[in-house]
Amino acid sequence: MTLSAENVSWTAGGAPIVRDVTLALPEKGVLGLVGPNGSGKSSLLRLLAGLRRGTGGAVYVDGQPITRIRRAEIARRLAVVEQQATTEVALSAREVVALGRAPQRAAWSAWTERDEAAVASALERTGMMHRAAQQWSTLSGGERQRIQIARALAQEPRELLLDEPTNHLDIRHQLDLMRLLPRLGTRVVVALHDLNQAAAFCSEIAVMHEGRLIAQGAPAQVLNASLIGEVFAVDASVTCGPTGTRISFF
């Protein structure tokens, strides 16, 4: 019971967006949050991160309501990578990653060896060391995404929430990232729309449909043809073999 949601709802602009979601992060491993566009994945992630206040229910961090915890304390253990990040500030890639150290540093404290090591390790693990000196504004979409992930890693979080992080990445970097996630040693929640990727790399899957969480469990249990048909409105066949779960669409 580290990060959990109990009956969380969120209404925006008069419409219910997230409805009565109860979800607990697995003790370890990667939780894949899947669902069609507009099913409320991003909204749920923001609620889990405490960036939005639910209109009902509550999010708990170690049993404490997240709304009662100071932002700085949350940021020391929970990092978020949003679907897109834009800035007008002329920062280098490395400066963006260094922002991730902000929660760990006291107001007047100096930059330490530990900060330096965290930034270097984050750049290393996302394969962005060679771009560290480059201006953020000149990076490609995929490189920006990886720098944001590096920034989140520099926070040294215990929980990492990622919103469709593979979106702008080419196939090699998608696979690199998905393989990296289980090895981080942090609990990860990742919103994905590629069901095969979710099946291949997530230890657990939660399915969102019209703002509700309609299933949570191991990929082989959750991802069956009838559920995929209902949620995504496509015909699919699921084969479970020695190489894992494969989903084909018709």
Add this chain to the structure above:
Amino acid sequence: MIAGTLSARGSRPVLGLGGFLLIGTAALLAAVTCGIMFGEIAVTPHEVANTLANRLLGFDLPVDPIREGIIWHYRLSRAAVAVCAGASLAICGVVLQALLRNPLAEPYLLGISAGASTGAVTVIVLSLGAGALTVSAGAFAGAALAFAFVAILAFGSGGGTDRIILAGIAGSQLFNAATSFIVTSSATAEQTRGIMFWLLGSLGGVRWPDAGLAFPVVLLALAYCLYRARALDAFAFGEDAAASLGVDVTRVRIELFALTAMLTATVVSIIGAVGFVGLVIPHAMRFLVGPSHGRLILASALAGGVFMALADVLSRLVLPGQVLPVGVITALFGAPVFGVILWRSRGAK
């Protein structure tokens, strides 16, 4: 902390922090010296040195008492206020640009200065009480009102960083009109002349008590903004990103907006609404020291002080025998820079 940030972030600012502080302080001293020496009555560096030694260190060196009076009571207090005002406006610019994520944000363009003017003029014309403190209080109330007006208009109309400038224009117009209305309908002819000159930005009537107000205010504001420098850095990717980096967004916003309103109000109540300093200085300093707010705030405060002190000197020298409002000088330099920024931000899209 700032030195640490400097090396750690790995970017290469044109100057190191030590070098910058050294040059900045030297420039500040030079600007203040110019402010003391130049004017209708020129005084020599020797007279300046003797006056300062007498006044500050308790010496008893020979100086003509009238000239000593000019140096100490008029010129030095005036230069000190110019430095404080320039520093205040530049700090406001840095803070507002970071919080609103808009390169054009500054107190003048956002209508905060106009609101402060309205508040100050109301207090003066309606004689709600004499003295610098009541005028400042009026200016602060006006600044806060203008800020609330602009914020409600901007976020009520759908938010977004572009809206805030449009709302600021509406606010400026409204509060400037209110000021004109109050002056035209209620002020005596003599009051009107004084107020109109002051509205354009004037350091003419400035004395030591004004410096006594401006100096502690800018010093406290500077310290607080440096304390919040990391939070301002975290706003680079917006408020959600700042929150996820541990910034208590609502609290930091309220505190810093209140602080900019207070700084602007203090400046306006002393020298009137002076534009462009808050816009031009932060952008120039970003080129020199980079975007990290620890450095940027310090650099902008120093440069703003130097810029305003020099603008004041120019305002006394451009037309022989006449003093231009200092706002005219800052606008003459500021408006072209403003145009360049507009042009560049258009090109970036």
